[in-house]
Amino acid sequence: MKIVAGGLEHETNSFSNISADLNHVQRIMSVGDDYVRGCTGVRCMMGGFIDECRELGITLKAASKVTITPCAPTQKDAYEYFRDLFVEQMWQEHLASPIDAIALNIHGAAMADGYPDLESDLLEKLRERFGSDMPIGMVLDLHGNITPRMLELSDVIVGYKEYPHTDTYDAARLVIKLLHEMVVGGKRFYMSLTQLPWHLAPAFGVTLSGAACDVKEFAASCVSADPALRDVTFFHGFPYADFDQAGVSVTAVAETREAADKASKAVADYAWSRRHDFATPVYSAQQALELAQNSPKPVVINESSDNPGGGTPGDGTHLLREMIERDLPRSAYGFIRDPEVVRQAVAAGVGNTIDCRLGGKTDSFHGEPIELKGAYIKTISDGVYINKNPMGAGGVRKMGTTVLLQVGNVSIVVGTNRQQTLDDGPFRVVGIDWQDMDVLALKSAQHFKGWWNTRAKTVIPCDSPGIQCADLTVFEYKHLNTGYYPLEAKSEEY
Numbered sequence: 001m002k003i004v005a006g007g008l009e010h011e012t013n014s015f016s017n018i019s020a021d022l023n024h025v026q027r028i029m030s031v032g033d034d035y036v037r038g039c040t041g042v043r044c045m046m047g048g049f050i051d052e053c054r055e056l057g058i059t060l061k062a063a064s065k066v067t068i069t070p071c072a073p074t075q076k077d078a079y080e081y082f083r084d085l086f087v088e089q090m091w092q093e094h095l096a097s098p099i100d101a102i103a104l105n106i107h108g109a110a111m112a113d114g115y116p117d118l119e120s121d122l123l124e125k126l127r128e129r130f131g132s133d134m135p136i137g138m139v140l141d142l143h144g145n146i147t148p149r150m151l152e153l154s155d156v157i158v159g160y161k162e163y164p165h166t167d168t169y170d171a172a173r174l175v176i177k178l179l180h181e182m183v184v185g186g187k188r189f190y191m192s193l194t195q196l197p198w199h200l201a202p203a204f205g206v207t208l209s210g211a212a213c214d215v216k217e218f219a220a221s222c223v224s225a226d227p228a229l230r231d232v233t234f235f236h237g238f239p240y241a242d243f244d245q246a247g248v249s250v251t252a253v254a255e256t257r258e259a260a261d262k263a264s265k266a267v268a269d270y271a272w273s274r275r276h277d278f279a280t281p282v283y284s285a286q287q288a289l290e291l292a293q294n295s296p297k298p299v300v301i302n303e304s305s306d307n308p309g310g311g312t313p314g315d316g317t318h319l320l321r322e323m324i325e326r327d328l329p330r331s332a333y334g335f336i337r338d339p340e341v342v343r344q345a346v347a348a349g350v351g352n353t354i355d356c357r358l359g360g361k362t363d364s365f366h367g368e369p370i371e372l373k374g375a376y377i378k379t380i381s382d383g384v385y386i387n388k389n390p391m392g393a394g395g396v397r398k399m400g401t402t403v404l405l406q407v408g409n410v411s412i413v414v415g416t417n418r419q420q421t422l423d424d425g426p427f428r429v430v431g432i433d434w435q436d437m438d439v440l441a442l443k444s445a446q447h448f449k450g451w452w453n454t455r456a457k458t459v460i461p462c463d464s465p466g467i468q469c470a471d472l473t474v475f476e477y478k479h480l481n482t483g484y485y486p487l488e489a490k491s492e493e494y
């Protein structure tokens, strides 16, 4: 048996003013063997594909893969370039020796200009080339906005169950297993989708405890109770993608249509009955720092509203400004993105000081630049480290050139690339031992908890203004169905 894998991962935030162009996509694309090499031994999706294929004796080949850091819809020509190349690569692989199935590593909330349901467009092009009989399995992010068209065009959809996404590897293995059962065992799977009129902000989606954890466990109990049922995923959706089919949904994969329909409805019913339990307290920068003062240390404050993992610029200044004004002892911010300040610090050199305008340079949501006088340059780093978070553990993270500025009591890590903080890496690369700090601030909505949850004594979610803030009423949507809970709908039915 032979499988070809690959895909495009992008979570679209329609309120971002950054978008991926053709140049960017060409530059970050990994192709074939490089893609496989980079993921071997890593607990990521492709790592799951690799290990399951090896165990089942399946030959795995890779087409291209591109992971675009979340931002605005991908530019049309960039998406079309990737799509056409991707389909052609798969086709050439098929001509070289026939493939038996396609495994897609894809997100579910990707949009490109002119393609609001990007995943379905990609599937359509694959179907045009390979016909309706080629088994296609997809691993989707828990934040996918799942559409009926995606189910029509694929055979197996499995989403991650965890947020932090610590189970991408497991979801990928299951997709390969099910494709193997289709090809070698001659099985056929039925899928069911129940879409709910509900927008769930990522700030309320953690599955380590609380309502999202309960729904995840309920879905797992349904799978355990019915041998015909192979997977149920509770998708949280991504409400910053301004798309009329965005929202919470449940998918089920089963050996019978009845089992799939029954499970997706049962889990959707349960999730809907718990929807009022999801919202948990979030705090302004001022409130978060007040709370931190009297909380058990170390405290981690996560500025979830400027989480680059959800398409924000990563240069938001609301929380950092407040920390500097309070001159908080034993505090560190890790990290804010500002390539201009990094270049300035590198030019000045370690041991010197600079005056600079830090952050707040991308848009009007995330605060004004902070004027710094005499910021001391403590460290200059290449910003490369190995990720310790169970989500993608062992993978290389690249912050780009990174500097540590000391401003009074506050240690400020300034990086070049747009990414969220998953573990202590952004502190480590500049020589900060997090255990020396009382207050650590970072940009992430939930993923950081995969590592920090067992280390921080207190976690305080900071919801300063930003394009991933918890309050969805601040956005001017053009396409999103705003009749959904909690924006307008008050109906008890769905």
Ligand SMILES: [Zn+2]
Binding pocket: 141, 142, 143, 165
């Ligand atoms: Zn996600």
